[in-house]
Amino acid sequence: MFPFKLDQLVLGFDRALRVVSGQAKAGRPNPAKEIDHDELSDQDKRHSAGLMRVNHVGEVCAQALYDAQGLFSGSEEVKRQFAHSGIEEEDHLAWTAQRLQELNSRASLLNPLWYAGAFACGVVAARCGDQASLGFVVETERQVQAHLESHLEKLPVQDAKSRAIVEKMRTDEIAHGEAAAALGAITLPLPVQSVMTAMAKVMTTTAYYV
Template identity: 55%
Template sequence: MNARTLTSLDRFLAGCERALEAIAGSPPARRPTPAADIGEADLDDTERRHVAGLMRINHTGEVCAQALYFGQAALARDSDNREHLLHAAAEETDHLAWCAERLEQLDSRPSLLNPLWYAGSYAIGAAAALAGDPVSLGFVVETERQVEAHLAEHLEKLPPQDERSRAVLSQMQADEIRHAQAAQQRGGIDLPFPLPQLMHASSMVMKAVAYRL
């Protein structure tokens, strides 16, 4: 049986479905959570709120990652690069699901501003793709480097006994490093000043807001 060729409407509807799943914050994961066999830590109320804030930031970051990848893939000029972006997005979906599960375990919730984060990130991803695949892939490299750095920061800020959150963030960090390396190998270029600095500044705003909202 021949596979059906997707029309523009099919791709649009699939994109809408992916957006709704990301904004809702709990798409199905393909891989089991790294914390599956780890017991819950004994956290007091202050520690629990702090960990929930950190995991909400990471959940929001994964919402943004979904939007960035899909925005870039939608306008990618090379079909192989498009497939690479979609494959990376699928792994980021695992991260999103793991963070959502951890938030639920902490009796917390995702960011209330997820629709705004998604829309803005999709627009940025599409703009990067319009600049050409080398710039778009370079944007992936820089994004993943910055995400890897903030995951390292969060690993240091976690309460020592919270091994569940630590396992999730450690696997996410390893995946982000691999995504950056793969994008660079495919021809991603170093972004010119001041783009990395602007990306860092916008991420700082997102983290400050998502920690609370």
């Protein structure tokens, strides 16, 4: 017996199509909305676009993870938390997509692949039980926080718009990890953490260019 209904599956499929096709919509104002455009060199624009494309891919993966983990969770409280975090992650998805357009760039051509892979990881995590699934969130958000902090160092100093978006994303990711920990997350074994780090490295390195 599946832990979800057919209508949930249909809605999930619809969400997946919107995510990979770039149709995400933000419920909160873009943190960079009131920031004036700075003049960036072509080289700086390409670099900022590469970093923001990586961040956009991260948000595609976040949608897939939270959708899968929520779908297979056995706890209504955990489902609600995944849904809440997923809504905020959709804001991130929309903000990074908008910034890519402003930089005259595009999202990753491999977004369907990133989504499918992340969804599969989310299913595996969820099937290991809610505590392990929450632990997966905590570790993911820890790695994402470090990744975003590195981008704040790598982004061109004058790219205030991208910086504002990344800083708000960082704040939200910390809150998501703390919420998962409060619900009873367990610490994942070191080998699992290492595999997650390696997978993230492949994704970030590839998405910067493709």
